[in-house]
Amino acid sequence: MGQKNQLTHLEHLGLLDAAARAGSASSGGSRAALWGDELATLEARARAYLDINCGHCHNRQGPADTSGLALDAAETSPIALGVCKSPVAAGRGTGNKKFDLVHGRPDESIMVYRLAAHDPGEMMPELGRSLVHREGLELIRRWIAEWPGAPGCAQEASNSARQSASSARLSRSQG
Numbered sequence: 001m002g003q004k005n006q007l008t009h010l011e012h013l014g015l016l017d018a019a020a021r022a023g024s025a026s027s028g029g030s031r032a033a034l035w036g037d038e039l040a041t042l043e044a045r046a047r048a049y050l051d052i053n054c055g056h057c058h059n060r061q062g063p064a065d066t067s068g069l070a071l072d073a074a075e076t077s078p079i080a081l082g083v084c085k086s087p088v089a090a091g092r093g094t095g096n097k098k099f100d101l102v103h104g105r106p107d108e109s110i111m112v113y114r115l116a117a118h119d120p121g122e123m124m125p126e127l128g129r130s131l132v133h134r135e136g137l138e139l140i141r142r143w144i145a146e147w148p149g150a151p152g153c154a155q156e157a158s159n160s161a162r163q164s165a166s167s168a169r170l171s172r173s174q175g
Helices: 006-012 042-053 110-116 134-145 155-174
Strands: none
Touching: 042 134, 110 134
8 A cells, every 4th residue: 555645545446435525624624732732722722632532532423422522623612611611420520529510620620630540440441441640630730720801600600501411311222
């Protein structure tokens, strides 16, 4: 195969539709930021990191949809991203913290706690890791610390996330 682009090769073999790769970086389309690329914005790097490491489960149609936490690249709702959202089913994985993400306060955020955890019942991602990815953890800490707006959360902000998770469970059970 030599130095041929993999996507081009798969398309040539008929295994990949040209329309499916229309937005890919190899075709000149957009691509996600590299988490370690200091030239990209902190927001773009953190969101790309969460998308690849968390978004496969934490999205509106994924296996963790009932959590109300959507970390895929397409998500734009701050509450779905975890901002001032109370956990729905984190169990002991909360670390006694009240919200998934407390803007301006990474040490109060469940997301940071779970990314830093070593215990299989608390750590995220649950599968595919045995070590804490220190650089990724620091990236997410910085992203939360620099989140715009006044730091902290009000309790009432979490209610819509609970309703969102309940709606997801209801629609899945009816569908």
